Amino acid sequence: xxxxxxxxxxxxxxxxxxxxxxxxxxxxxxxxxxxxxxxxxxxxxxxxxxxxxxxxxxxxxxxxxxxxxxxxxxxxxxxxxxxxxxxxxxxxxxxxxxxxxxxxxxxxxxxxxxxxxxxxxxxxxxxxxxxxxxxxxxxxxxxxxxxxxxxxxxxxxxxxxxxxxxxxxxxxxxxxxxxxxxxxxxxxxxxxxxxxxxxxxxxxxxxxxxxxxxxxxxxxxxxxxxxxxxxxxxxxxxxxxxxxxxxxxxxxxxxxxxxxxxxxxxxxxxxxxxxxxxxxxxxxxxxxxxxxxxxxxxxxxxxxxxxxx
Numbered sequence: 001x002x003x004x005x006x007x008x009x010x011x012x013x014x015x016x017x018x019x020x021x022x023x024x025x026x027x028x029x030x031x032x033x034x035x036x037x038x039x040x041x042x043x044x045x046x047x048x049x050x051x052x053x054x055x056x057x058x059x060x061x062x063x064x065x066x067x068x069x070x071x072x073x074x075x076x077x078x079x080x081x082x083x084x085x086x087x088x089x090x091x092x093x094x095x096x097x098x099x100x101x102x103x104x105x106x107x108x109x110x111x112x113x114x115x116x117x118x119x120x121x122x123x124x125x126x127x128x129x130x131x132x133x134x135x136x137x138x139x140x141x142x143x144x145x146x147x148x149x150x151x152x153x154x155x156x157x158x159x160x161x162x163x164x165x166x167x168x169x170x171x172x173x174x175x176x177x178x179x180x181x182x183x184x185x186x187x188x189x190x191x192x193x194x195x196x197x198x199x200x201x202x203x204x205x206x207x208x209x210x211x212x213x214x215x216x217x218x219x220x221x222x223x224x225x226x227x228x229x230x231x232x233x234x235x236x237x238x239x240x241x242x243x244x245x246x247x248x249x250x251x252x253x254x255x256x257x258x259x260x261x262x263x264x265x266x267x268x269x270x271x272x273x274x275x276x277x278x279x280x281x282x283x284x285x286x287x288x289x290x291x292x293x294x295x296x297x298x299x300x301x302x303x304x305x306x307x308x309x
Contacts, residue, residue, distance in 0.1 A: 144169030
């Protein structure tokens, strides 16, 4: 089968499309014929070695986490999926492989794809959805009337987070570049701050929650706009400063849960139109390196997806 592979921690130049053996399922796995696979910033951060403090990869490594496709083989202990099921989900940490024609994945992290969305749309939403729901539903527990700031609102996680927060009844503020202000507004943000020209600290204050998808200096600045007792919740994948300017602010960096319950929750939110997929670009597997090049600009709007089957 064809797959996107790298042999060591590397930049884009170390990736290649090549022929590899079709995977075989473990006892709790299914093998999925991949119809589409999303690209996430975590994919290239792992490839560059930025996550080595948490785990090491086995090489050669097949890239990719998000997927949508059809089950073609079932491990001997799998009882809740069968051949022919249309599924979507996210490969759990250190078991990548979705940027390929086939992938073996633990059946427990997959859900049934909603019939009214395409494989491309389904492949765009599982990891961003799981990430946002871990932060906003399980940790922040967004409620009606809350004031919430979401950084990088045009990105994959930000786009899901805006829609989910509005669905919960929050007032949503978001940061974005000027080029993405209309897009983020259409997602449901009540106010969009152009981060290139406006310091969000000059126009926001007394917020209940800040969802920091950026880390670094943005993380530190976010303390200034929270009310006493407010929550600063961030991505586990981003670099965060050690300093804590205020002791009256709760800071949480939750670990994302990879399970069927989370994927089914995303499917339910899609069913009731609380969220919709945000796909900005679709590439063939043969053009995967160009897709990664776009992702690594960090300026993509919504999600980048590989159409494989």
